[in-house]
Amino acid sequence: MSGIHRTRPGADSMAAATDAPAIDLGDDIWMSPGWSNSYMIPTEEGRVIINTGMGFEGPLHARAYDAVDSAPVHSVLLTQGHYDHVGGIDVLKDDESQVVAQANFTMWRDDNERLEMFRSRNSAFAFMDAILGAMEYTRSVGVGAVPQARPEPTLLVEDRLALQIGGRRLELIATPGGETFDSMVVWLPESRTLFSGNLFGPLFGHVPNLVTIRGDRYRDALTYIDSLNLVLELAPERLITGHFDPIIGADLIAGEVRAMQEAMHSVHDQTVAGMNTGADVYTLMQEIQTPDHLDVGEGYGQTKWNVRAIWENYAGWFHHRSTTELFGVTPLAVAPDLVAAAGADAFVDMAAAHLQAGRAVEALQLTDILLATEPRHAEALSVAIAAHEHLIENTTNFWERAWLRRSIAKLEKP
Numbered sequence: 001m002s003g004i005h006r007t008r009p010g011a012d013s014m015a016a017a018t019d020a021p022a023i024d025l026g027d028d029i030w031m032s033p034g035w036s037n038s039y040m041i042p043t044e045e046g047r048v049i050i051n052t053g054m055g056f057e058g059p060l061h062a063r064a065y066d067a068v069d070s071a072p073v074h075s076v077l078l079t080q081g082h083y084d085h086v087g088g089i090d091v092l093k094d095d096e097s098q099v100v101a102q103a104n105f106t107m108w109r110d111d112n113e114r115l116e117m118f119r120s121r122n123s124a125f126a127f128m129d130a131i132l133g134a135m136e137y138t139r140s141v142g143v144g145a146v147p148q149a150r151p152e153p154t155l156l157v158e159d160r161l162a163l164q165i166g167g168r169r170l171e172l173i174a175t176p177g178g179e180t181f182d183s184m185v186v187w188l189p190e191s192r193t194l195f196s197g198n199l200f201g202p203l204f205g206h207v208p209n210l211v212t213i214r215g216d217r218y219r220d221a222l223t224y225i226d227s228l229n230l231v232l233e234l235a236p237e238r239l240i241t242g243h244f245d246p247i248i249g250a251d252l253i254a255g256e257v258r259a260m261q262e263a264m265h266s267v268h269d270q271t272v273a274g275m276n277t278g279a280d281v282y283t284l285m286q287e288i289q290t291p292d293h294l295d296v297g298e299g300y301g302q303t304k305w306n307v308r309a310i311w312e313n314y315a316g317w318f319h320h321r322s323t324t325e326l327f328g329v330t331p332l333a334v335a336p337d338l339v340a341a342a343g344a345d346a347f348v349d350m351a352a353a354h355l356q357a358g359r360a361v362e363a364l365q366l367t368d369i370l371l372a373t374e375p376r377h378a379e380a381l382s383v384a385i386a387a388h389e390h391l392i393e394n395t396t397n398f399w400e401r402a403w404l405r406r407s408i409a410k411l412e413k414p
Contacts, residue, residue, distance in 0.1 A: 016054065016133075020064070022040065032064040034061065036202070041170075042068070043165050051079055052078075055087040055088055059088075059091050078099070085242070100157065100161075102184040113150075126406075169188070170186055171188075177199075177224035177228070178224075179219070180198075183198070194240065204241050206297035206301065210310065219309070220313060222268065225264055237253075260296055271307050272310070284307050284311070336372075339374070389408065392404045
């Protein structure tokens with residue numbers, strides 16, 4: 001049976017909020033699409049907002065919601081601390097609004113602030129062009145600059161918390177295996193609706209990203225599996241995720257969640273088995289696959305990356321390959337010696353031969369050495385660009401494609 005990932009949009013379809021009206025999802029739940037969707041639940045005691053988008057999206061979400069219901073905002077619920085979930089809160093909340101987050105929220109927020117320059121720089125290759133375009137759009141519809149908010153929760157959820165607001169029961173449940181360690185979900189038991197945020201990552205039906213290449217703390221595979229158990233126990237009829245349209249149908253949802261769970265369990269167990277038998281991490285990254293009978297996408301995370309994340313989450317950075325791992329000397333420190341010994345032409349010829357045989361990564365290992373010595377070597381640049389283009393043709397992963405495009409742009413830069 002084909003997985004749902006084949007019919008749902010991919011990460012390239014994620015887009016910032018516009019001035020479009022809010023969408024009625026039924027059961028008096030409203031969605032304002034954006035970089036990460038925001039949701040509104042009107043109640044007799046005021047509105048409940050679930051997630052607030054980026055800072056520059058906040059005014060657009062507020063406009064969309066005010067056109068439906070302009071009552072005061074009773075509560076803002078934050079399913080995790082990523083900027084696209086919390087950045088617009090200062091625009092959406094009122095002075096008296098309750099702000100609810102999972103208990104690890106402040107730790108996550110402090111991480112972001114501590115590493116703001118590092119994470120912003122390392123995310124730019126994937127998002128900057130889209131963000132700049134979105135900010136220009138907001139200016140074109142009369143919205144001024146809005147900084148990213150720094151939320152201060154007024155109520156923290158350790159494990160579970162039930163709220164009764166204006167006749168609506170909302171159960172907030174921590175899911176530490178989610179995309180961030182301050183992840184939580186919002187459960188509406190009467191309608192069996194689950195707001196999962198990015199528990200599954202931004203793409204439902206795909207393997208998770210246990211660590212992003214922009215740089216984050218590792219996610220634990222077994223904790224992720226355990227958090228998916230919660231979803232199976234709740235058995236939602238409707239799953240409202242952080243991105244794109246809701247998923248409807250208890251059997252469909254459960255089947256997809258079980259597939260994602262089984263896929264991760266298999267990858268985890270294969271990785272651990274390989275570690276115990278003495279296989280090296282690169283061999284395992286090449287060999288380990290999700291089971292053939294599962295159709296789970298790899299549009300945001302990838303199994304090869306998850307193998308390495310599992311390995312290093314258990315065992316750290318030292319892989320027992322070489323004494324040189326223990327010292328702060330880059331492998332490219334001896335690049336000039338290698339080029340001097342073999343000659344630049346030999347490196348280009350060997351790299352081109354690898355690429356011709358379909359071994360683009362091996363080609364790049366050679367061009368990296370030559371370009372570390374002669375950064376503008378024309379033939380090496382040409383082979384390196386062609387190798388990146390070969391890799392782009394063979395991946396559908398959002399992060400991998402973004403990195404490869406960025407690398408080509410750098411190589412082509414005069």
